[in-house]
Amino acid sequence: MKTYLVTGGAGFIGSNFIHYMLKKHQDIRIINVDKLTYAGNLENLKGCENNENYEFVHADICDLAAVKEIFSKNEIDYVVNFAAESHVDRSIREPEVFVKTNVAGTVNLLNVAKDFWTIGEDEYRAGCKFLQISTDEVYGSLGQTGYFMETTPLCPHSPYSASKAGADMLVLAYFDTYKFPVNITRCSNNYGPYQFPEKLIPLMINNALNQKSLPVYGDGLNIRDWLYVEDHCKAVDMVIRDGKIGEVYNIGGHNERTNIDIVKTILAYIKELTGSLVDETLITYVKDRKGHDRRYGIAPDKIRKDLGWTPETTFDVGIKKTIKWYLENEGWVKNITNGQYKEYYQKMYGDR
Ligand code: NAD
Ligand code: TYD
16 A cells, blocks of 8 residues: 655645545555645545545644654655645745745655655665656746747746746756656646635636626736646646656646636636626736746647646536536635635735
8 A cells, every 4th residue: 555645735736636546546545744824725625534544734844853753653655745835926925935835845855755765875665756746837938839848948937936946956956866766747727626716717716706806917818728637636646656757747738728718718607607697897907917927838748658648628628617616615715715714815815
């Protein structure tokens, strides 16, 4: 039975990953270590608590003693590091916390895993692996043509993407220097259930359902390559099992869209699904984000050729599923915007 240490498993992608893995594999154990920042929510893991193969540990990945204790109590086979500060807008206001968690937290995990997995000089217990969950944002911004490849030089622009790039360089340095068994995945923008309503898609769904204005940055023509979160989880599972040590894999949805197109699609589907009277008059163009990357696009050719992964969920199917989830889980969103996280949410996002 393999034991996975999943960090940040109470956040959006991490919680989807834990649900996906526990459903798919009966012969694994998952230890979820999460600091429960504003973005971490144990409600995301409803249904997992009673699974005997799942355990939650409330800890910070920067806390050396806490991470050591997890490794000394459990024989960890895989580290899957989702834990991060993940929101670009927040990184523009508070860069320091991004460096702390995303860079120093990753190094802390690398060091402890390396200590516990070492069996000789540059030799590690067979089958162990450290998977760093990164982002396509480390590559910077594209012009109208071309795609990010694994060989594209890193050129991050925001404090968020710069901190993720720093972590990636360290992970690769541990492979180059110590032959430490690592993989990195760099995915495009995810969407789906349990995403905190500060990111474009859940923010727009939530605002539209509440007849609030829909703040579109700049001209609305920035492009992102949207990936349904379950397709991402499947790719991560494949990389852990079959990814070649030391390699980077890009994961993208083959689904580039402008932000304004996303917002209009959400409005149209909300109308279709609920019969409500929302319309495009809710759209409000607002001041652009500082240093706003224009276009992200991934060619996921390597992961398709080497591991046989392709995105399976079309945007039409994925966005309808996502809107339905937010409609059926209004209490979940209310708990964030009006309940436990109200103060934080108000401070950061005001009336947005
Ligand atoms: P999220 O913000 O929803 O969740 C992050 C989780 O990490 C939360 O549960 C939070 O409590 C936890 N966390 C934060 N700091 C921590 C610390 N110091 N110690 C322990 N736990 C801590 O993020 P997400 O959208 O689920 O993203 C997960 C990963 O995927 C991140 O590494 C992010 O960079 C990457 N990623 C996300 C996207 C996306 O579209 N969401 C795209 C590309 C890459
Ligand atoms: P976001 O979900 O923050 O992801 P990222 O910046 O990591 O790609 O934003 C996605 C795109 O949507 C990005 O171009 C910024 C834009 N955006 C808006 O136009 N309005 C908003 O309120 C938000 C949160 C994002």
